[in-house]
Amino acid sequence: MSEDGTRSIDGYTSEDGGDVSTERPLLNRRLNGFGTTIFAEMSALATTTGAINLGQGFPDTDGPEAIREAAVRALREGKGNQYPPGPGVPELRAAISAHQERFHGLSPDPDTEVLVTAGATEAIAAAMLALLEPGDEVIAFEPFYDSYTACIAMAGAKHVPLTLRAPSFRPDLDELRSKITPRTRLLLLNTPHNPTGTVLTREELTAIAALAVERDLLVVTDEVYEHLVYDDSAHIPIATFPGMHERTVTISSAGKTFSFTGWKVGWITGSSALVAAVRTAKQYLTYVSSGPFQYAIAEALHLPETYFDGIRADMRRKRDLLGDGLRAAGFEVYQPQGTYFITTDITPLGEKDAYAFCRTLPERCGVVAIPNSVFYDDPDAGRSQVRFAFCKQDDVLHEATNRLRRLAS
Ligand code: PMP
Ligand code: GLN
Numbered sequence: 001m002s003e004d005g006t007r008s009i010d011g012y013t014s015e016d017g018g019d020v021s022t023e024r025p026l027l028n029r030r031l032n033g034f035g036t037t038i039f040a041e042m043s044a045l046a047t048t049t050g051a052i053n054l055g056q057g058f059p060d061t062d063g064p065e066a067i068r069e070a071a072v073r074a075l076r077e078g079k080g081n082q083y084p085p086g087p088g089v090p091e092l093r094a095a096i097s098a099h100q101e102r103f104h105g106l107s108p109d110p111d112t113e114v115l116v117t118a119g120a121t122e123a124i125a126a127a128m129l130a131l132l133e134p135g136d137e138v139i140a141f142e143p144f145y146d147s148y149t150a151c152i153a154m155a156g157a158k159h160v161p162l163t164l165r166a167p168s169f170r171p172d173l174d175e176l177r178s179k180i181t182p183r184t185r186l187l188l189l190n191t192p193h194n195p196t197g198t199v200l201t202r203e204e205l206t207a208i209a210a211l212a213v214e215r216d217l218l219v220v221t222d223e224v225y226e227h228l229v230y231d232d233s234a235h236i237p238i239a240t241f242p243g244m245h246e247r248t249v250t251i252s253s254a255g256k257t258f259s260f261t262g263w264k265v266g267w268i269t270g271s272s273a274l275v276a277a278v279r280t281a282k283q284y285l286t287y288v289s290s291g292p293f294q295y296a297i298a299e300a301l302h303l304p305e306t307y308f309d310g311i312r313a314d315m316r317r318k319r320d321l322l323g324d325g326l327r328a329a330g331f332e333v334y335q336p337q338g339t340y341f342i343t344t345d346i347t348p349l350g351e352k353d354a355y356a357f358c359r360t361l362p363e364r365c366g367v368v369a370i371p372n373s374v375f376y377d378d379p380d381a382g383r384s385q386v387r388f389a390f391c392k393q394d395d396v397l398h399e400a401t402n403r404l405r406r407l408a409s
Contacts, residue, residue, distance in 0.1 A: 034153070043056045062260065081291055088116025093111070096116075125281075128154065131220070136183060137158045143372050144190070180211070197335070200238075229338040230336075238250075239269070265294055323390075329401055370389075
């Protein structure tokens with residue numbers, strides 16, 4: 001193997017008929033350009049520099065003690081220590097269904113319309129691999145959560161971005177209509193939206209659903225931040241709209257709702273035909289995962305309303321705390337209606353390039369953030385946008401914003 005990671009492949013025939021060695025990159029061309037995820041890159045930078053990590057979205061305190069104890073109990077009682085059933089343990093599938101009913105009025109059949117996955121990440125991958133043919137087009141909001149483009153590429157399909165533009169980051173529905181072609185197979189939605197914090201309104205969802213029905217499109221909707229919506233915004237699953245049950249795969253995850261991102265318990269719900277299709281791909285990815293944690297999350301999904309109200313109120317307060325600090329430090333702040341994240345613009349600080357800014361921010365201020373430019377097909381579109389996570393302890397957020405004030409001086 002050569003130093004640049006290429007490998008000689010023997011047996012290729014040159015035009016004059018002789019055998020030659022041809023250099024071929026190890027990484028297949030579908031993944032060309034994907035490299036290391038920005039989250040891994042920036043978290044590694046936080047570790048090596050000791051900076052405060054407001055990059056990758058994970059809370060710095062664990063979720064409810066009773067749920068941690070439920071996981072310990074499951075381990076001790078030998079529940080889930082061996083392969084759980086492929087679709088997920090029955091207790092968790094029933095709890096997912098009951099949760100969908102309690103919060104959204106949906107009632108997926110736990111046996112045929114629910115599938116447990118290794119986090120939402122696997123659900124996204126399995127959905128793309130199961131539902132797409134090479135050459136299909138997938139319309140997804142941009143800026144996008146980075147695994148979308150990688151999974152679309154792995155399925156051999158084409159990503160067609162629909163740009164959410166600052167300052168409002170609302171989808172332009174006429175533009176959406178204009179992007180649908182005969183090759184469009186699927187709309188990949190994300191609400192509440194990472195990284196902008198946009199929460200789709202009932203009007204927007206009504207229009208998108210009508211378009212999906214009219215053009216006979218599948219919809220995969222990533223709703224991992226379903227409980228993290230603030231102020232007057234409300235999360236409404238698009239699966240609740242007329243004609244959507246049979247064409248929608250709804251994805252969610254315990255990571256954000258219960259502050260256990262490392263447990264990797266996610267799920268999909270949808271019609272039995274869609275769930276069966278996604279299960280076909282999923283069983284060859286991880287087959288199963290997170291055995292004992294599945295039992296614990298089954299308990300978490302039954303927590304009383306006060307838990308869900310509490311985390312929402314807590315995160316809203318943190319959003320405001322970080323938002324005020326970022327404004328004071330000179331950033332332009334785009335107020336998010338949901339998620340863990342605030343997107344900012346660094347232009348008022350005299351900065352232009354989000355990636356360069358984030359690379360040097362640990363040295364300059366001891367803080368790590370994420371450049372939104374990597375979430376665009378055209379990096380120029382988000383060139384000066386930087387994302388900060390507020391799912392951290394209050395004193396950490398105070399300290400981070402105090403440090404960021406150095407930028408203004
Ligand atoms: N979708 C979005 C929009 C996310 O921000 C994340 C990161 N948490 C995921 C999916 C992945 O979720 P999980 O950790 O459950 O795999
Ligand atoms: N969803 C998290 C974020 O947006 C990161 C998850 C990951 O590292 N893949 O920051």
